[in-house]
Amino acid sequence: MKRGVGNVKAEIIAVGTELLLGQISNTNAQYLSKRLAELGIDVYFHTVVGDNSNRLKQVILNAQERSDIILFTGGLGPTKDDLTKETIASVLGKTLVEHQPSMENIERFFKQRGMEMTANNRKQAHVVEGSTVLPNDHGMAPGMAILVENIHYLLFPGPPRELIPMFDHYAIPYLQSLYQEQFIVHSKVLRFFGIGESLLEEKLMDLIDRQSNPTIAPLANEAEATIRLTAKAKSLAEANQMIVGVEAEIESRVGQFIYGYNDDSLASVVSRLLREKALTLTVAESCTGGLISQMLTSLPGSSEIFAGGIVSYSSHAKINVLGVPSDIIAETGTVSGETAKAMATEALNQFEADVAVSVTGVAGPDPTENKPVGTVFIGLATEQGCQSFSLQLSGSRPNIQLRAAKYALFHVYQWLNRL
Amino acid sequence: MKRGVGNVKAEIIAVGTELLLGQISNTNAQYLSKRLAELGIDVYFHTVVGDNSNRLKQVILNAQERSDIILFTGGLGPTKDDLTKETIASVLGKTLVEHQPSMENIERFFKQRGMEMTANNRKQAHVVEGSTVLPNDHGMAPGMAILVENIHYLLFPGPPRELIPMFDHYAIPYLQSLYQEQFIVHSKVLRFFGIGESLLEEKLMDLIDRQSNPTIAPLANEAEATIRLTAKAKSLAEANQMIVGVEAEIESRVGQFIYGYNDDSLASVVSRLLREKALTLTVAESCTGGLISQMLTSLPGSSEIFAGGIVSYSSHAKINVLGVPSDIIAETGTVSGETAKAMATEALNQFEADVAVSVTGVAGPDPTENKPVGTVFIGLATEQGCQSFSLQLSGSRPNIQLRAAKYALFHVYQWLNRL
Numbered sequence: 001m002k003r004g005v006g007n008v009k010a011e012i013i014a015v016g017t018e019l020l021l022g023q024i025s026n027t028n029a030q031y032l033s034k035r036l037a038e039l040g041i042d043v044y045f046h047t048v049v050g051d052n053s054n055r056l057k058q059v060i061l062n063a064q065e066r067s068d069i070i071l072f073t074g075g076l077g078p079t080k081d082d083l084t085k086e087t088i089a090s091v092l093g094k095t096l097v098e099h100q101p102s103m104e105n106i107e108r109f110f111k112q113r114g115m116e117m118t119a120n121n122r123k124q125a126h127v128v129e130g131s132t133v134l135p136n137d138h139g140m141a142p143g144m145a146i147l148v149e150n151i152h153y154l155l156f157p158g159p160p161r162e163l164i165p166m167f168d169h170y171a172i173p174y175l176q177s178l179y180q181e182q183f184i185v186h187s188k189v190l191r192f193f194g195i196g197e198s199l200l201e202e203k204l205m206d207l208i209d210r211q212s213n214p215t216i217a218p219l220a221n222e223a224e225a226t227i228r229l230t231a232k233a234k235s236l237a238e239a240n241q242m243i244v245g246v247e248a249e250i251e252s253r254v255g256q257f258i259y260g261y262n263d264d265s266l267a268s269v270v271s272r273l274l275r276e277k278a279l280t281l282t283v284a285e286s287c288t289g290g291l292i293s294q295m296l297t298s299l300p301g302s303s304e305i306f307a308g309g310i311v312s313y314s315s316h317a318k319i320n321v322l323g324v325p326s327d328i329i330a331e332t333g334t335v336s337g338e339t340a341k342a343m344a345t346e347a348l349n350q351f352e353a354d355v356a357v358s359v360t361g362v363a364g365p366d367p368t369e370n371k372p373v374g375t376v377f378i379g380l381a382t383e384q385g386c387q388s389f390s391l392q393l394s395g396s397r398p399n400i401q402l403r404a405a406k407y408a409l410f411h412v413y414q415w416l417n418r419l
Numbered sequence: 420m421k422r423g424v425g426n427v428k429a430e431i432i433a434v435g436t437e438l439l440l441g442q443i444s445n446t447n448a449q450y451l452s453k454r455l456a457e458l459g460i461d462v463y464f465h466t467v468v469g470d471n472s473n474r475l476k477q478v479i480l481n482a483q484e485r486s487d488i489i490l491f492t493g494g495l496g497p498t499k500d501d502l503t504k505e506t507i508a509s510v511l512g513k514t515l516v517e518h519q520p521s522m523e524n525i526e527r528f529f530k531q532r533g534m535e536m537t538a539n540n541r542k543q544a545h546v547v548e549g550s551t552v553l554p555n556d557h558g559m560a561p562g563m564a565i566l567v568e569n570i571h572y573l574l575f576p577g578p579p580r581e582l583i584p585m586f587d588h589y590a591i592p593y594l595q596s597l598y599q600e601q602f603i604v605h606s607k608v609l610r611f612f613g614i615g616e617s618l619l620e621e622k623l624m625d626l627i628d629r630q631s632n633p634t635i636a637p638l639a640n641e642a643e644a645t646i647r648l649t650a651k652a653k654s655l656a657e658a659n660q661m662i663v664g665v666e667a668e669i670e671s672r673v674g675q676f677i678y679g680y681n682d683d684s685l686a687s688v689v690s691r692l693l694r695e696k697a698l699t700l701t702v703a704e705s706c707t708g709g710l711i712s713q714m715l716t717s718l719p720g721s722s723e724i725f726a727g728g729i730v731s732y733s734s735h736a737k738i739n740v741l742g743v744p745s746d747i748i749a750e751t752g753t754v755s756g757e758t759a760k761a762m763a764t765e766a767l768n769q770f771e772a773d774v775a776v777s778v779t780g781v782a783g784p785d786p787t788e789n790k791p792v793g794t795v796f797i798g799l800a801t802e803q804g805c806q807s808f809s810l811q812l813s814g815s816r817p818n819i820q821l822r823a824a825k826y827a828l829f830h831v832y833q834w835l836n837r838l
Contacts, residue, residue: 019452026449029467033438046445049463196539217437219437288718290710298708298817313716317726350740351740
């Protein structure tokens with residue numbers, strides 16, 4: 001009897017001493033988790049265990065107590081360290097049997113390479129009796145799916161280039177066939193700037209507590225805050241509709257800080273708006289030292305909207321290369337709103353762009369001109385005139401630089417949005 | 420009573436639903452595993468569990484049955500999802516107490532940003548009673564080390580930029596103090612540029628196979644290759660002596676590709692040499708779009724050696740802002756050795772620097788001027804004249820940009836080294 005996917009519990013067990021030594025990262029667990037989430041299957045645990053039969057056995061016994069689907073990666077190869085299927089067979093009281101098509105695949109593999117097949121390679125064609133074999137189109141060791149006492153055991157080889165296509169082509173149809181309800185899990189990420197993670201969470205606390213579908217998950221990263229909305233539904237349309245409702249409530253509370261969605265970044269959103277409006281941008285950077293230019297030019301096609309920029313890291317460069325009047329610097333210092341405005345205006349003219357943004361500030365570790373670390377001025381110049389914004393940032397030097405660069409892009413974004 | 424480190428069993432428990440959803444990878448487990456291996460501490464299990472107190476509790480009870488050291492990552496933040504220390508305290512029958520220095524650190528954090536501290540942030544300063552606090556130099560949530568019934572519990576925040584320095588500076592001395600045999604584990608990283616990881620490994624294969632102390636571990640990262648030499652010895656002097664021997668052998672084979680050691684980067688080595696020789700550098704960037712400037716200015720004190728630069732992303736900017744003669748571009752194109760030389764020469768003059776480096780090329784995804792993606796020219800100009808270098812790089816756009824920027828810095832490095 002099939003049951004709904006909603007209450008199915010899965011876990012992933014990776015077998016390999018190289019993972020425990022930190023020689024490689026457990027990217028398979030991340031890949032499988034992502035794909036299982038899309039299938040609506042909840043993953044509750046990842047475990048990594050070495051190439052040791054006793055410890056693997058203990059891990060399997062634990063997993064049997066709590067999971068409906070147990071996915072194994074690694075330990076299916078030819079060497080004596082590879083003991084995943086042997087251990088599972090022993091725990092389940094099953095034998096290993098030779099799988100003829102897999103044996104032929106292995107023989108073909110050696111023949112094609114003109115190599116003699118060593119005896120230990122025969123072992124790779126052995127599968128747990130009664131299992132559904134998952135073919136390996138990119139290697140020798142086949143995968144397996146075995147159902148014993150309502151628990152599904154799925155075995156995959158360790159190399160991602162073998163595991164990924166095997167999972168996508170053979171395991172997904174197998175898993176989908178198990179469950180009656182074809183659930184869709186769909187996520188939407190809301191991207192915020194100018195509001196901290198904890199303030200954001202506080203403003204949404206009651207919603208986060210109340211909502212279980214879609215779930216609302218805040219996360220802070222790279223000086224930004226994000227909210228991931230994840231809905232489980234019968235169809236994509238239904239999931240989207242569920243997300244729209246919660247999103248509207250979030251927007252009504254903190255909408256002014258939302259600048260983008262999903263894979264957007266401040267640079268990509270600014271680039272898109274510039275492209276849509278057929279405008280070009282230039283930058284004059286002091287304390288961000290080229291970071292804004294780099295963010296913009298890391299995107300393909302940036303030459304359409306980015307004219308270039310000047311990193312004026314010294315007073316000499318500000319005056320002689322960029323063209324800031326020396327009396328402005330003499331009167332207000334290199335870190336001032338007036339200097340920021342002049343930097344933006346000069347860049348606008350030199351690059352003949354439609355909008356120019358500038359940053360001058362103290363990234364640290366030491367204060368400059370008696371201004372404390374974190375003092376930052378942003379200038380914004382267009383044909384209509386120029387304005388400046390002041391900030392007081394904190395954190396390490398790279399953090400101040402990153403946040404100053406993002407604030408500069410955020411001001412360009414707001415200007416573009418008002419056009 | 421202390422015992423030898425040889426038979427100590429450790430495991431790592433990562434707490435975070437985002438790991439089980441596959442949104443992020445468990446890089447912390449890999450980092451900790453590597454470092455623990457260097458300390459001679461065997462890691463037997465990794466576990467990932469979601470932000471759920473009951474399941475975390477089960478995982479802890481399991482770990483207590485089998486491990487001497489249990490390391491936790493994640494779940495120390497301000498939100499209600501963060502429940503690692505609460506759950507551990509409950510399992511151990513301990514209370515949470517406010518840690519005054521951590522509270523002051525958090526208050527300072529908010530004050531510096533001119534932000535009001537929300538109530539949920541106070542929670543971050545709570546630690547399990549009786550624990551040794553591991554300070555967080557890069558964030559708000561402190562780490563902890565607690566000894567209960569011969570098991571050491573070590574708690575770390577989830578963000579790698581907080582966890583890594585906390586582990587290196589505070590947890591390693593703590594762990595080393597636990598065991599009788601005071602052997603020192605000492606590493607030295609050799610940094611290579613201009614040679615691929617597989618060629619490097621091939622040239623050192625016999626050494627890598629033969630050597631077990633120091634170990635020789637090659638790693639490729641960020642378009643560079645590195646070799647980590649790790650020696651276990653009774654004293655730092657002894658470890659250093661062991662490393663020197665192997666290092667000399669490596670240098671005799673591939674020394675021309677070594678540009679630095681340990682935390683060096685091409686930008687830091689170039690900056691140091693410029694500072695030593697009291698010289699200044701400027702850059703003219705096209706396809707790297709500000710990346711070289713950003714690499715240099717991300718280092719503190721860069722204003723002493725970096726005059727600034729121009730990102731000339733369009734022909735207009737190359738001709739009108741930078742001053743490249745338009746006939747050079749008309750005759751040879753924007754991506755040519757001649758243009759690269761002119762870019763460097765013009766930047767040298769405008770910024771009145773001692774050395775200028777330029778990059779022009781095709782970062783992709785589309786070819787430019789019929790030149791294939793990956794075509795890159797680097798110009799190097801000094802008072803003595805200028806020269807150009809051509810490269811054919813492969814890979815994605817960000818990879819081509821990164822490698823082009825590093826080649827540019829490598830040419831500056833080689834020039835500085837010859838002075």
